Every structure is written in C-alpha cells, then in structure tokens.
Amino acid sequence: MPIIEMPDLIQNGLARSVELMAVAAHNSFRFNDRNTIRMRAIDGDDLEQIAEYCFSLGDMSPLAARDGRHLVQLMKEPCSLLLIGDKRKSDFNYNCGACGYRTCAEMNAAEEVESLTANGPSCMFKNINMNIAANAAASMAHRLGLHCRIFSTLGFSALALEIIEDVDLCVSISVSVAKKNPYFDRHEFWTKEHWEETFDKEFPPFNRGFIGAVED
Amino acid sequence: MERSMKQYETDRREAARIAARLMLASGTTSPRVGGVGECTIHILDDECDIEDLCQEMERMANIKKSWQFFKRDAAMLRDADAILLSTSLRSLTDPADINCNMCGKLVCEYLKEEEKLPAEPDVAFTGCLCIFRANNIAYAIDGMVSQARNLGIDHGVYWSAGAAAMRMGILPRDTGFALAVAISITEKSPFRDIPQRYAEINQRTMNDRMINRLWPQFRSIYS
Numbered sequence: 001m002p003i004i005e006m007p008d009l010i011q012n013g014l015a016r017s018v019e020l021m022a023v024a025a026h027n028s029f030r031f032n033d034r035n036t037i038r039m040r041a042i043d044g045d046d047l048e049q050i051a052e053y054c055f056s057l058g059d060m061s062p063l064a065a066r067d068g069r070h071l072v073q074l075m076k077e078p079c080s081l082l083l084i085g086d087k088r089k090s091d092f093n094y095n096c097g098a099c100g101y102r103t104c105a106e107m108n109a110a111e112e113v114e115s116l117t118a119n120g121p122s123c124m125f126k127n128i129n130m131n132i133a134a135n136a137a138a139s140m141a142h143r144l145g146l147h148c149r150i151f152s153t154l155g156f157s158a159l160a161l162e163i164i165e166d167v168d169l170c171v172s173i174s175v176s177v178a179k180k181n182p183y184f185d186r187h188e189f190w191t192k193e194h195w196e197e198t199f200d201k202e203f204p205p206f207n208r209g210f211i212g213a214v215e216d
Numbered sequence: 217m218e219r220s221m222k223q224y225e226t227d228r229r230e231a232a233r234i235a236a237r238l239m240l241a242s243g244t245t246s247p248r249v250g251g252v253g254e255c256t257i258h259i260l261d262d263e264c265d266i267e268d269l270c271q272e273m274e275r276m277a278n279i280k281k282s283w284q285f286f287k288r289d290a291a292m293l294r295d296a297d298a299i300l301l302s303t304s305l306r307s308l309t310d311p312a313d314i315n316c317n318m319c320g321k322l323v324c325e326y327l328k329e330e331e332k333l334p335a336e337p338d339v340a341f342t343g344c345l346c347i348f349r350a351n352n353i354a355y356a357i358d359g360m361v362s363q364a365r366n367l368g369i370d371h372g373v374y375w376s377a378g379a380a381a382m383r384m385g386i387l388p389r390d391t392g393f394a395l396a397v398a399i400s401i402t403e404k405s406p407f408r409d410i411p412q413r414y415a416e417i418n419q420r421t422m423n424d425r426m427i428n429r430l431w432p433q434f435r436s437i438y439s
Binding site: 028029031061063088093094095096097098099100101102110112113114115117118119120121122124125127128129130131132134135136138139149150152156169171 | 246247249250280282283314315316317318319320321322330332333338339340341342343344345347348350351353354355357358359361362373375379392393395
C-alpha cells in the first residue's frame with residue numbers, strides 16, 4: 001500500500017469535497033424542476049485576481065475590500081471557491097410580480113441593465129433556485145466538515161472578471177481546510193487605527209457630541 | 217387493536233409537530249446575506265388552518281391561467297401534516313444598499329423611488345422587491361429542506377402557499393415575499409408521483425364520489 005502524505009491527503013480531499021458539493025448543488029430542490037445553473041470551481045493562484053479586484057473596490061465598497069483582504073489570508077492554506085451562476089430571464093411563467101413586472105413576458109422583454117455586480121432585471125425564482133443550490137453546496141460542505149462561507153462579493157467579482165461566463169447572476173461558496181475556522185471572528189484584520197478610521201467614516205453620528213454639531 | 221391504531225395516529229401527528237419545529241430551527245440558523253436578520257418562519261400545523269390556506273389557494277387559481285396549478289398544489293397540501301411559511305421582511309421596504317443591480321434598477325436609491333406594483337388580485341407579490349434581500353429565503357428554505365432530509369421526512373416547496381398566506385394576512389405586515397415548505401409523515405409522500413388532473417381526481421374526491429354513489433343505495437336496500 002502506498003504511503004500518502006498529509007498535504008496530499010488534504011489537497012485531494014478538498015478537491016473531492018468540492019466535487020461532492022457541486023453534485024449536491026446540481027441535485028438540489030428547484031422550482032419548475034429545471035436545472036439551469038452553471039458552476040465552476042477555482043482554487044490556488046487563480047483566486048489571486050479575485051482578491052486583487054475585490055481589494056481595488058475599497059473606495060466604493062468596504063465590504064468587498066474586507067473580503068478581498070480576507071481572501072489573501074485564506075489562500076495561504078488549501079482552499080477552494082465554488083461559483084454558481086444563472087441567467088436572469090424567467091422561464092417559469094408564474095407571473096407573480098416579484099420582479100416589478102406583471103408578467104414574465106414583460107420582464108423578459110425589458111431593457112437589460114448591465115453592471116459590474118449583476119445584470120438586471122432578474123427573475124426572483126431564478127435567484128431563489130440559484131441560492132438554494134448554493135445553500136445545498138454549503139450544507140454538503142458542513143457535513144463533510146469543511147469550513148465554509150457564502151460570499152456574494154466574490155461571486156460578483158468573478159462575474160465582473162468573466163471567470164464564469166454566460167451568466168447574469170453569480171454567488172460563490174468558499175471552503176477551506178485551515179486549522180482554525182478562517183471565516184468568522186476575523187478580528188486580526190482590525191488594527192486600532194484602521195478600526196477607528198473606518199468606524200468614524202461609516203458611523204459618524206456615534207462619536208458626535210450632540211445632535212447636528214460637527215466641528216471641522 | 218383499536219387503541220394502538222389510535223395511538224399510532226396521534227404519535228404520527230406529534231412527530232410532524234416536532235419535526236416542523238426542528239426544521240424551523242435549521243431554517244433560522246441558515247446563512248443570511250450580510251448576517252442581518254430578515255426571515256421569519258411560521259408553522260401551520262392545525263388542519264383547519266391548512267384547509268383555510270388551501271381554500272385561499274383555490275380562489276387564487278381562478279384569477280389567472282398561469283396560476284391554474286394552484287389547485288393541484290392545494291390538493292397536495294391538504295394531505296400535509298404541517299406547513300412552514302418562510303417570509304422575507306426586508307425585501308419590500310428596506311433594500312440592501314449594496315447596489316447589486318439584480319433588480320435591474322442599477323442602484324438602491326432608484327429602487328426606492330420606483331413605484332411598486334399595485335396590490336391587485338392578479339399581482340402575487342408587489343414588486344419590484346429587493347432581490348438581494350429576498351435571496352435569504354432561498355437559504356432558509358434549503359435549511360428546512362436539508363433538515364427534513366436528515367430526519368427522513370417527505371417534503372415539498374410551494375410558492376403558491378406563500379402567496380396565498382400573504383393574501384390571507386396571516387404573515388407579518390412587512391412581508392414582501394414568502395415561500396412554503398410542506399411536510400408529511402405518511403407511508404406514501406403526497407408530494408411525489410402526482411397524477412394528471414390531480415385537482416379533480418384525488419383521494420378525497422374519489423372517496424366522496426364512491427360514498428355518495430353507494431351510500432344511498434346501501435341505506436335504502438338494507439334499512
């Protein structure tokens with residue numbers, strides 16, 4: 001029997017786990033019993049471009065910057081990112097009104113609005129199907145004992161960088177086999193100066209003396 | 217013999233009640249975008265409440281051709297032991313402010329200015345909703361479904377029941393979008409292998425028809 005070293009065990013196990021997650025997402029519940037999602041997994045150095053892109057959005061979105069910075073840390077240990085995307089147009093004919101149009105035909109005929117994050121308007125049930133698939137993948141990761149978190153920011157970045165093609169919506173499931181759960185309680189990123197600067201910018205009323213008085 | 221059959225029947229119902237609450241727990245702890253609370257889950261496990269919901273679904277089925285299948289859903293849900301309704305409380309009134317453009321309005325400020333669809337009979341959900349917020353419902357639904365699978369309980373997901381519950385006004389006032397998971401603890405799942413024309417021909421209507429035909433003759437002959 002050949003001897004397999006621990007790094008190989010971990011790396012191969014992670015690759016297999018992502019495959020199983022993809023299977024769970026592929027077979028998850030969906031409205032209309034129609035499977036239209038597209039999936040793609042990325043790991044290793046290919047994640048770097050997503051991290052850079054996210055970090056570069058810092059001025060517009062502190063959330064994306066935080067996730068980009070976090071991804072750089074995450075890549076130091078084996079990790080993988082499963083992207084799940086879907087088209088935006090409705091093929092359900094439910095005519096439910098959730099998208100703001102009375103009928104699916106009106107929504108499908110509406111002018112497409114493109115942006116870096118997603119193309120709209122999109123069908124609510126397409127979104128629900130895609131996110132149920134995402135949660136099914138996360139649920140499988142949980143059962144396999146992987147650290148896992150769903151990131152919409154990384155999904156948006158993958159869409160903007162065209163890492164996943166021919167989709168209008170995208171969400172991502174990040175998994176990791178780090179020794180400590182890297183996804184929650186990420187206090188190590190907050191130096192005191194950085195915390196104060198961001199907090200003052202995002203929540204100005206908190207430290208204000210009394211209502212309306214701002215001294216320059 | 218009689219007593220033990222009756223015990224089985226009450227235990228079966230009790231199991232459905234407990235399972236519904238465990239599914240609520242799993243649905244509640246599933247992921248939320250931004251980690252902000254948004255979904256509530258409501259359990260209907262009284263058969264009269266379920267019947268009310270099914271009747272509302274049947275009323276809605278007559279409004280539009282594309283909602284005809286609500287009748288079939290109602291026939292299936294009458295056999296459910298419990299229904300879990302998951303709501304989205306922020307999608308109508310409180311867009312996520314991350315400018316994701318899933319709704320097609322480019323930024324959240326434009327979505328807030330946009331006029332909503334009027335609450336007319338042929339509108340199930342008064343869009344345009346914040347889709348990023350409403351995606352939380354998908355996580356809640358799959359949390360419940362995966363718990364049902366762990367427990368080995370038959371389940372089905374229906375948007376017709378969610379829309380009907382909103383129309384009945386039994387969900388919180390801010391609800392913008394709602395979906396339902398029905399569970400059943402029976403030997404044959406009432407949510408699978410559904411024949412054609414199930415709304416007209418199901419176990420109930422067939423029983424009614426047989427008994428209505430046979431009973432008067434039996435009564436008159438054997439009296």
